Amino acid sequence: MNDRPWYRVRLSADPAGARRQIEIQNIFERVYIAAGGPRDAAMYSTGLSGPNGFCAYFSPGTMDRFEPFLRQIGAEAAAMPTDVMGFLVGHTETMRELLGNVPGGA
DSSP: OTTSOEEEEEEOSSHHHHHHHHHHHHHHHHHHHHTTOOTTOOEEEEOOOGGGOEEEEEOTHHHHHHHHHHHHTTOEEEOOOSOEEEEEESOHHHHHHHHTTSTTTO
16 A cells, blocks of 8 residues: 555645645545545644644545645645654554554654
């Protein structure tokens, strides 16, 4: 699963960035539940990285099932995250499978 791109949205470190992350998470949670909670789709968050903010990441399988959502939020292809601080939406097994070797991942 890790040879496919992940997707991310960069968020600012200010209150507007935090609100945007909550908005994105709420929308994703709704479409994820409506789709039956697919095991190959998940959302993660990185920790704050100074004034650069943080990122919301989506597992590679998210593109297969939720491409319109990823386009709507302006997600970009990215490498697997290396600084996961929060598992936001998805199955715990998916988190362990995808992020077991990432510090803070599992």
